[in-house]
Amino acid sequence: MSMWNRAAQFAPFAALSGHDEAIKETTKENEISFKEKEEPQV
Numbered sequence: 001m002s003m004w005n006r007a008a009q010f011a012p013f014a015a016l017s018g019h020d021e022a023i024k025e026t027t028k029e030n031e032i033s034f035k036e037k038e039e040p041q042v
Helices: 003-009 011-015 019-038
Strands: none
Touching: none
């Protein structure tokens, strides 16, 4: 499933207070996690 389609299924929750900010924070945390996993292990 594309990221666009995946995001679209959660669009109805956008009306919830703070939902947009929570999505941004989760995105940031996931990006950091993925970058750490991509780094070569020594």
